Amino acid sequence: MLQLRDRLSAARGTKAINFKHVLLSVMIKSDSQAGLARRTGLAQSTVSNIVRELQTAKVFVSEPGRGTRVCLAPTRNVAVGVHLGFNQATVVARRVDRPVTETHWEHVGSGANRGLGEIMPSLKQAVREAVARTGRELEDVVSLGVAVPRMVDPRTGTFRTPVLPPWSEGDAPSDDLGQWLRVQGALDNDANLGALAEQTYGTDGHCEIVVYVKGSTGIGAGLVISSNPIRGHGMAGEIGHLVLDPDGMVCRCGGRGCLETIIGADALVRQAREALAGSVADVPYSLASLIERAQSGDAVCERVVRDAGRVLGQALALVCNLLNPDLIVLGGQLAAAQNLVLEPCRESLARFGLRGAVGPHSEFALKLSAMNPLSEAQGALVLGLTSLRRTDVDKD
Numbered sequence: 001m002l003q004l005r006d007r008l009s010a011a012r013g014t015k016a017i018n019f020k021h022v023l024l025s026v027m028i029k030s031d032s033q034a035g036l037a038r039r040t041g042l043a044q045s046t047v048s049n050i051v052r053e054l055q056t057a058k059v060f061v062s063e064p065g066r067g068t069r070v071c072l073a074p075t076r077n078v079a080v081g082v083h084l085g086f087n088q089a090t091v092v093a094r095r096v097d098r099p100v101t102e103t104h105w106e107h108v109g110s111g112a113n114r115g116l117g118e119i120m121p122s123l124k125q126a127v128r129e130a131v132a133r134t135g136r137e138l139e140d141v142v143s144l145g146v147a148v149p150r151m152v153d154p155r156t157g158t159f160r161t162p163v164l165p166p167w168s169e170g171d172a173p174s175d176d177l178g179q180w181l182r183v184q185g186a187l188d189n190d191a192n193l194g195a196l197a198e199q200t201y202g203t204d205g206h207c208e209i210v211v212y213v214k215g216s217t218g219i220g221a222g223l224v225i226s227s228n229p230i231r232g233h234g235m236a237g238e239i240g241h242l243v244l245d246p247d248g249m250v251c252r253c254g255g256r257g258c259l260e261t262i263i264g265a266d267a268l269v270r271q272a273r274e275a276l277a278g279s280v281a282d283v284p285y286s287l288a289s290l291i292e293r294a295q296s297g298d299a300v301c302e303r304v305v306r307d308a309g310r311v312l313g314q315a316l317a318l319v320c321n322l323l324n325p326d327l328i329v330l331g332g333q334l335a336a337a338q339n340l341v342l343e344p345c346r347e348s349l350a351r352f353g354l355r356g357a358v359g360p361h362s363e364f365a366l367k368l369s370a371m372n373p374l375s376e377a378q379g380a381l382v383l384g385l386t387s388l389r390r391t392d393v394d395k396d
Contacts, residue, residue: 002075010391027096030071072097081381092377093130104133145384146174147190147376154231186387193379195222209325215334263308309341313348331369
């Protein structure tokens, strides 16, 4: 059975780098040669020659049928992605010769709020179990990506300073897990990686600009343009800190009236609890319970969720007017409200967005994530594989 570890070591020279780039792209998602050329940015003739050579070496096989796809031959190797959120964590593992539909995952009922040292044993156990479900062992893992809330510097793969709670100076979850797995881990913001997963697996690959909005404890957004996450210096996509109410509440970022202070989980739960105080004994204690009550017809909770959708749509109209995306995908816990949040969000988009950007003839789409709640972890898996290129040397 194919063992890819040696082929994934540092490449030197243009030809070797191109071979590795195409190999990693197929490990992420099997595709047609035209699709591989689009995703790698290589000429179709270059991709065709690489595919032919790797088929001869029995690394690639062709999947017959309409639009012949290039696939990996059966392999032992596994890719791992971890989403370490504030209150919970998710681990995904997939044999790299299998499609995304054959991803195995494990859930951890606590997150970074417990402290990295406290959560790490549970994360490692979840990784063990997810990898075991692929039929492989920890020694077969070749890549690791970790998605986290908060801002990550793309140049260093570390938290941007000042490091905000629940993280502390020196926290490096991808390094800690990577050393344990004996692979080089990679770290990025969870919304960025949610966008990467949606663009990679949730579309046909032709959406040039994809925005992923993660509505949970905080509100974040990730932006992918032509398969490339846009990170800036680590603060791109911080939609949760758009100021919508200059006289509003003070945000943990030091600003006032940020979107996160209006529709973040704590803000929504607080609104419902204040409205219901003294009238009922059972008040919502989390965003999940708030949404559950809203879907059951609770008038107060439904109003809170619908208003959140309207405010989110107002913020997204600003994004659409500026970036003119093809697709916005809503994920995170807030997406569980489905049409209760999506319909008022669309109403605000139509009200505040440019018709050419969001109107009926604009080809723009707003939808719920089909990958929720695995989007961020799947994006982390993609990140882990793509990060294997960072040691390559473009020199013969």
